[in-house]
Amino acid sequence: MINKDNYCVIMGGGIGSRFWPFSRKTLPKQFLDFFGTGRSLLQQTFDRFQKIVPTENIFIVSNAMYGDLIKEQLPEISESQILLEPARRNTAPCIAWASYHIRALNPNANIVVAPSDHLIIKEGEFLEAVQKGFDFVKDNDVLMTLGIKPNRPETAYGYIQIDGKAGENLYKVKTFTEKPELELAKVFVDSGEFYWNSGLFVWNVNSIIKAIEHLLPETASKLAAGKEIYGTDKEKQFIEEHFPACPNVSIDFGVMEKADNVYVSLGDFGWSDLGTWGSLHDLSQKDEENNVVLKCESLLYNCKNNMIALSDGKLAVIDGLENYLVAESDNVLLICPKDEEQRIRKYVTDAQVEGGEHFV
Numbered sequence: 446m447i448n449k450d451n452y453c454v455i456m457g458g459g460i461g462s463r464f465w466p467f468s469r470k471t472l473p474k475q476f477l478d479f480f481g482t483g484r485s486l487l488q489q490t491f492d493r494f495q496k497i498v499p500t501e502n503i504f505i506v507s508n509a510m511y512g513d514l515i516k517e518q519l520p521e522i523s524e525s526q527i528l529l530e531p532a533r534r535n536t537a538p539c540i541a542w543a544s545y546h547i548r549a550l551n552p553n554a555n556i557v558v559a560p561s562d563h564l565i566i567k568e569g570e571f572l573e574a575v576q577k578g579f580d581f582v583k584d585n586d587v588l589m590t591l592g593i594k595p596n597r598p599e600t601a602y603g604y605i606q607i608d609g610k611a612g613e614n615l616y617k618v619k620t621f622t623e624k625p626e627l628e629l630a631k632v633f634v635d636s637g638e639f640y641w642n643s644g645l646f647v648w649n650v651n652s653i654i655k656a657i658e659h660l661l662p663e664t665a666s667k668l669a670a671g672k673e674i675y676g677t678d679k680e681k682q683f684i685e686e687h688f689p690a691c692p693n694v695s696i697d698f699g700v701m702e703k704a705d706n707v708y709v710s711l712g713d714f715g716w717s718d719l720g721t722w723g724s725l726h727d728l729s730q731k732d733e734e735n736n737v738v739l740k741c742e743s744l745l746y747n748c749k750n751n752m753i754a755l756s757d758g759k760l761a762v763i764d765g766l767e768n769y770l771v772a773e774s775d776n777v778l779l780i781c782p783k784d785e786e787q788r789i790r791k792y793v794t795d796a797q798v799e800g801g802e803h804f805v
Contacts, residue, residue: 451502451579452554452650453494454543457487457515457561458508458530462793462805463721463786466777467754470805475561476514479725479739486719487561488518494557495521497572497579502554504528504547505561506539531685537699538691541657541668542684544650549675554650555579558696563643564728566715574614574712578647581615581710588656588701589647590618592640592709593716598630601720603642603697605709606633618707621697640709642697643716652706661699664691722770722786726752752783777804 461474468474475487484492487505494503503522505515509529516527528543540558547554557575565571578589592605601624608619621642625633633639658665667690671683692699701707717728729737734749741755746764753761755773763771770786772779779792796804 447497447499448555448579449499449502450551450553450555450583451498452547452551452556453498453503454540454547454556454558455487455490455494455503455505455561456507456536456539456558457505458511458533458539459560459562461562462790464725465789465793465805466772466774466779469775470802471510472514473511474719476511476518479719480729485518486564487515490559490561490563491519491521493565493568493572494559494575497576498557501526504543506530506543508533528684530688532689533693534688534691535693536696537657537661537694538664538668538688540646540653540696541661541664541691542688544653544657545668545672546675546680548650548654549672552650553583555583556646556648556650556653558646560644560718562719563645564715564717564719566717567713570712571714571716574710574714575645575647578710581612581708582647582649582652586652586655586706587648588652588704588707590701590707590709591643591645591647591714592711593643594711594713595634595639595641598627598634599641600624600627600630601724602718603644604630604633604639605642606639607709607711611708614711616709616711618701618709621702623697640711641716644697644718646696646701647710653700656700656704656706660703661692661694664694664699667691722752722754722772722789723783726783750783 457475460470461468464474476485478485504526506528509531512529604622605618606620607616609617611617667687674680674683726737731737736748736751739754740757741759741761743761748763749767751766751769753771755761768783770781770783793805
């Protein structure tokens with residue numbers, strides 16, 4: 446039987462600019478179906494947590510401009526389960542608001558917080574780890590994150606260094622390191638002490654609120670003032686007035702890296718942060734020359750290690766291309782070296798400046 450004290454917060458307000466031009470401001474990546482499953486990344490995340498969290502206890506926190514998209518893709522939830530931010534203020538204010546909101550509904554709530562765009566292959570093992578997390582945090586004043594055993598020196602992920610063992614696959618966290626250079630990432634992987642930071646968290650509502658009020662007092666002062674009206678008709682107006690004044694800070698930098706009661710639960714869930722075209726290439730089915738073709742038809746000659754994604758029904762005819770990204774959607778065609786995809790955010794900015802908002 447699913448525990449009524451268990452809650453889920455899915456963060457789905459990002460723009461996903463690293464997946465441009467497929468991901469746009471009006472339809473970012475969490476609302477897209479990259480793998481042809483018939484379910485978007487947001488829907489897949491919702492489906493996953495619905496197996497261990499009551500449907501009515503799943504909340505989506507997103508930007509106000511995506512409210513209609515969420516309602517369209519998740520008709521199972523009520524409007525009261527969609528928390529729409531009037532401004533983008535990163536993950537700490539997002540999580541703080543959701544936590545105050547949930548505590549008003551259930552002061553004993555245990556919460557799992559998850560991004561809306563992660564891929565989990567071994568779902569059974571993942572849900573078992575989350576359930577163990579729920580069981581641990583309900584009786585312990587801790588902040589828990591899920592750590593993934595690295596299989597390569599990845600520079601796009603943050604790393605967690607483990608300290609003393611506190612239980613089966615459970616460790617005290619020693620340090621956090623954000624996106625290291627390649628040589629340092631190699632040292633991390635070889636040491637056996639470092640794990641990828643998945644950005645998935647489990648905690649009791651009172652533990653996270655206490656941490657936010659201690660470590661992010663400015664954020665807490667803006668949002669705690671409304672604790673008497675959370676869950677009422679006045680909440681929306683209060684958030685519209687106070688949320689934009691919150692500092693722009695991530696939960697990792699603002700809380701997790703500074704708190705002294707952080708633990709990590711280690712696992713191997715077939716996890717991937719679907720953050721870039723490169724990560725999508727790694728996860729997708731490839732031809733004999735390591736090319737990935739999504740959405741479209743293709744005729745490839747002398748091509749190796751490319752990522753090709755065009756609109757449905759289009760044909761890509763390419764000769765002599767190696768290690769490139771070719772992505773087309775609507776009114777934008779992007780062709781760039783696949784290994785330089787970190788420049789995509791610059792391309793987006795330049796396209797916006799030179800061409801206008803309709804290109805982003």
